[in-house]
Amino acid sequence: MQLTPEHEALRATVKRYIAEKVNPFVDQWEADEIFPAHQVFKQMGDLGLLGLNKPEENGGAGLDYSYAAVLAEALGDMNCGGIPMAIGVQTDMATPALAKRGSAQLRAEFLTPAIAGDMVACLGVSEVGSGSDVASIKTRARKDGGDYVINGGKMWTTNGTQADFCCVLANTSEGANHKNKSLIIVPMATKGVSVARKLKKVGMDSSDTAQLHFDDVRVPQRYRIGEEGMGFIYQMEQFQLERLWGAINSSAMAQRAIDVTLDYTRERQAFGKSILDNQWVHYKLAELQTEVECLRSIAWRGVEMVCHGEDATKLATMAKLKAGRVLRETTDGCLQFWGGMGYVMDSPISRFWRDGRLTSIGGGADEVMLQILCKFMGTFPMQR
Numbered sequence: 001m002q003l004t005p006e007h008e009a010l011r012a013t014v015k016r017y018i019a020e021k022v023n024p025f026v027d028q029w030e031a032d033e034i035f036p037a038h039q040v041f042k043q044m045g046d047l048g049l050l051g052l053n054k055p056e057e058n059g060g061a062g063l064d065y066s067y068a069a070v071l072a073e074a075l076g077d078m079n080c081g082g083i084p085m086a087i088g089v090q091t092d093m094a095t096p097a098l099a100k101r102g103s104a105q106l107r108a109e110f111l112t113p114a115i116a117g118d119m120v121a122c123l124g125v126s127e128v129g130s131g132s133d134v135a136s137i138k139t140r141a142r143k144d145g146g147d148y149v150i151n152g153g154k155m156w157t158t159n160g161t162q163a164d165f166c167c168v169l170a171n172t173s174e175g176a177n178h179k180n181k182s183l184i185i186v187p188m189a190t191k192g193v194s195v196a197r198k199l200k201k202v203g204m205d206s207s208d209t210a211q212l213h214f215d216d217v218r219v220p221q222r223y224r225i226g227e228e229g230m231g232f233i234y235q236m237e238q239f240q241l242e243r244l245w246g247a248i249n250s251s252a253m254a255q256r257a258i259d260v261t262l263d264y265t266r267e268r269q270a271f272g273k274s275i276l277d278n279q280w281v282h283y284k285l286a287e288l289q290t291e292v293e294c295l296r297s298i299a300w301r302g303v304e305m306v307c308h309g310e311d312a313t314k315l316a317t318m319a320k321l322k323a324g325r326v327l328r329e330t331t332d333g334c335l336q337f338w339g340g341m342g343y344v345m346d347s348p349i350s351r352f353w354r355d356g357r358l359t360s361i362g363g364g365a366d367e368v369m370l371q372i373l374c375k376f377m378g379t380f381p382m383q384r
Contacts, residue, residue, distance in 0.1 A: 001304045007070050010052075014074035017047060026079040027346070029206040033198075035083050037120045037162045037208075041090060045117020050091055054099050058107050059115040065241075068092060069303045072245045076252020079348065081355030082207030084249055089158045090114060092245040093363075094121035094167045097183055097234040101226030110165055110185055122163035124154035124186070124212060125235060131156070132368040134169070134235060135177035139214065141170040141184060143221065148172070148184060150217040153196070156362070160210025161198050163188050168214075169231050172224075181231035185223040192217035203354030240316045242363050244306065247299040247319035250359050254292045254330040257352045258285060261334040264341075264349075281337055288330045295319065295326045314376050321369035324360030331356045 021043055029035035044050050052067040054060025061067070068091060075084035098111050113119040130136045139152025150170055157166070165187050172182040186193065196211040226234060262285065265275035275281055302315035331353040335342035338349050345351075360366045374380040 001066060001300045001307075003066070003070070007067065010067060010070050011074045013047060014049065014071060015077050017043070017049075018075070018077045022083065023077075023079050026083070026206065029083070030080055030351070031205075033200070033205050034161070034208045035086070035206045037086060037159060038117075040083065041087075041120055042117035044087070045115060050087075050117055051115030052091075054095070054111065054115055055107070057104075058099070058112045060099075065306045066303055069244070069248050069300070072248040073252045075249055076256055080204075080206050080351055081249075081253055081358070082204035085204060085358075086159050086207045088242070088245045088249065089123060090121050093238060093242045094123040094159075096238045096241050097225050098167065098185065100237070101183075101230075101234055102185075103222065106185060106223065106225065113164075119164040120159055120162050122157050122159040122166045122188075122210075123238075124157060124166045124168035126156045127153060128155050128211075132365045135232065137169060137171065137181070139168065139170045141168075141172050141182065143172075144218070146222075147218045147220055148224070150184070150186065150192075150214045150219065152214050154212040154214075156199070157210045157212050158207055160212055161195050161208040166193075166212070167225070169235055172228055172231070178232045179229050181235075182228050183225040183231040183234050184219060185225065186214070186217060186219055190217050190219060202357065203351070204358055236313075239364065240313050241306070243316040243320035244299060244302050244312065246359060246363055247295060247316070247323040248303070250323035250327045250356065251292055251296045251299060253352055253356055254288075254295070254327050257331045257334045257349060257356075258289055258292065260348050260352075261285065261337055265337050268339075275337055284333055284337075288333055291326045292330065295322050298322055314373070317369050317372045317376075320359075320363060321366055321373070324366055327356040327359050 048061060049071060051060030052063050052071060053065050056062040075087060078084050095111060095114055098107060114121050125134060127137050141148040141150045165185055168184050168186045169181055170184055171180050173180045192215040194213045196213050199209040201209060265281055268275045298315060299319040302312040302319055305312035305315060335349045335353050338347060341347050342349050
């Protein structure tokens with residue numbers, strides 16, 4: 001995809017912001033296992049970065065998806081994976097359906113402040129017993145007068161301890177699992193919403209992740225996004241953008257892993273020469289660089305399809321699958337060349353290694369991506 005001077009100006013703005021307002025504090029936020037989401041999001045909102053492809057009437061820039069993709073890639077300049085992921089939840093995971101399907105009143109109440117950075121959003125899809133198997137969620141929302149009364153819980157909720165509202169997928173009727181769900185905006189201050197616990201993870205330390213409980217949570221039916229029973233479809237649309245976002249951001253993280261490893265191996269001496277002077281090392285880094293470029297190519301082709309209004313599900317799925325594998329291979333391969341320093345918690349490569357492992361799990365595991373691709377190929381067992 002051909003990027004313009006406007007795209008590059010956006011990239012420069014994001015990189016400058018990261019260098020001045022984020023990276024100097026990342027180590028402390030990683031140690032705290034949380035970053036100040038309201039502070040960071042407000043700064044980004046003031047720069048117009050949280051609604052690049054969102055409606056202008058809600059404070060967005062009304063640009064095409066390629067600008068959101070540039071943001072996702074530029075966030076790779078952050079010295080961790082957790083904060084970019086939290087931003088991605090705000091822009092590309094918890095709000096796309098709201099922007100596309102929400103009523104004018106609902107968008108004014110929640111999307112406008114999310115774009116401004118005045119509200120933090122989270123997404124409530126996964127549950128304790130339902131991760132990649134979205135159709136099997138148990139959370140229910142029954143009608144009572146003009147309200148929904150919601151009971152259940154959500155798991156692995158990024159931004160969950162700091163969020164102002166949650167985009168919740170819940171069963172709103174009986175019947176087929178793909179036709180009985182709705183997306184509902186739930187303000188986190190509503191009576192009955194509780195953070196059961198903040199989860200301690202292997203990586204992504206600066207991003208808070210919560211388990212949520214809903215106990216007779218009452219919200220007006222007007223907080224539903226779009227049509228009742230269409231929530232599964234809307235969430236699949238959100239997943240398409242989430243997976244493209246993840247692939248693009250992962251390619252940037254993988255590139256950072258290569259870049260910092262080139263610097264380290266060029267300076268580190270062993271047996272009278274730099275580590276980089278060993279043929280195996282620079283050949284391996286060249287192979288990894290090639291894999292990163294392949295990933296970027298797939299992901300940006302998907303972005304181009306979205307910009308043209310085409311269904312990018314197949315390419316987004318391929319990109320998500322490739323992203324997890326490339327990031328795992330790249331960070332692990334690079335870590336090896338750091339020797340003992342690669343196994344130290346505060347080295348940059350070990351952080352990329354820990355943070356990157358989530359890519360093959362979150363947003364649909366590798367195995368689910370393969371299942372989706374098999375359906376496209378007509379090789380899924382039930383299609384034989």
